[in-house]
Structures are given as C-alpha cells and as structure tokens.
Amino acid sequence: MTTTAAVSCLGRAPREDARLRLFCFHHAGGGASFYNTWPARLPSDVDVLPVQLPGREARYREPRFQNAGEAVEALGRELGPRLDEEPWAAYGHSMGAMVAFALTAARLREGGRPPEALFLGAYAAPHVSSTLPSADRYDDRELARLLVDFGGLSPQFLGRDDWLRVLLPILRDDLRICATYQRAGLPDPDDGGARLPLHVEAFAGADDPLVAPDAMRAWGRYAHSFRMTTVPGGHFFPRQEPDPFFDRLSSSLARLLAERGAPPSAPG
16 A cells, blocks of 8 residues: 555555656756656656655645755655565656665665666766755855756746745755765765665766766766766756667666566657
8 A cells, every 4th residue: 555655755656567666856956847758758667756855846835855864764764665565766866866876775774675776867976076056155146047057947037036936945955955965874985895786877968067977987886786878968968868868768777677577668
C-alpha cells in the first residue's frame, strides 16, 4: 500500500506494469514539473517518478527544507517502502544529484534496497569546490540576474517582482540544502571501501557555466562502476539540447532492462 507521505512526495502511485522505476530529483528552485516531458523520451518500460520536495508546486503550503541531512532523512522515510518494492534507479539534476546520491548512500548504510544505477547531472562531486551562489550573498535582483545568466530563468521575469517574491525564497532555501551537504552522511572520496557498489553515470553540459565536465568526472571516486558523458547544452541541458542527452540516458536504461532479462522498449 502507498503511504500518505509517499503519495504527497510522488504525486501518484507507481505503475504496476513498469519493469524499472526511475525516481527523479529536481534542481534548486525547481520542482517535479521539470520532468513532465520525460516519460515520452524514455523507454516505456521505465516508470518516470518525479519526486516533489515540499514548499513548491503541488506542495507549496508545506514548510521547506533548509538542511540536506533533514531532507534526505525525510525522503528516506517517505520513499522507503517504494524503494524496497521493485527495481529502481535514480536521476538527479543539479541539487537533485546531491540529494539522489545522499539518499542512495543512506539506503546502503541502512541495508535498504539500492538502485540499479544512479544518474547524476550538472552538480559537482562533493569534494570539488562548489560554484553555486550562496543563499544570502546576493539581493533579490542580483540573484535573479544570476539565474538568467546560467539559464534557470527567462529574462522576461526580471521585472516581475511579484513572481520573484515566490521563486527566490524557494531558491534560497534550496541553496541552503546544497551548502549543508556534509550533514547528509556522504561517503569519503578517499576511502575506496566506501565506494557505492553500483553503476554511477554522470552527465555534464559542455557549455555549463556552473559545473565543468571535470567536476562531474570527479564523481568517479564514489563508485565502483562509473561512466562520464558530456552532452551539448548548458546547466539545463535536458531542456536546452534534449536529444543527445535523452539518447544517452535511454541507452543506459535499455541496458539495465536487458541485464534484467527485459526486452528493450520504445520511448513512451
């Protein structure tokens, strides 16, 4: 049975006919709607399940997290029953990559079912110096301009103070989550024995002004099996240059399905 918390977190129950569930974690300042178009781009045997953090979109009335450890602990409680049921993988974009990685590490520590693979996009490995802006360094106009510069906001919204009053507090709290990643119990990159016993695939936008390909390649220190893919586009390459990214991700997911004895399927 689906718990009330899981329904709130996922928005809907997983499909019973899917051979693999792909839990997707959104970027700072974003929401689950970032993944609305993904089911049509990925194999139909994969159930795309966007995870909605509180305080935005359908959960806008709920208090937001400001601490990475608390966010990961809450997601573990909410998603745990679903993660133990069926084969699953995870994709996290920007902040969502750190959240997905931390949740996976927590699952392994606690003896829960780990993902078949972990896909990470546009977020530097934890031991690499972050280039994300500080939550409190910039005023609203400066922070909005930064969002425009790296593709997270259309320039038409710069003059919409009413709209920015809704978006920017969400972004600031998400940046606080990013800044407290040490509290999420991440593995030590210098401890080979702490590497995740699963496949990790990192995606970097070739023109990402925030996260260079080398910063994504550094995720290799956290996994026994690792692949690095650089795709066209900036920080939000799944929207800016979708075809090369989805071709690569679909191929990786099809390989996972084949390894489980499932025939490949066309995009949904």
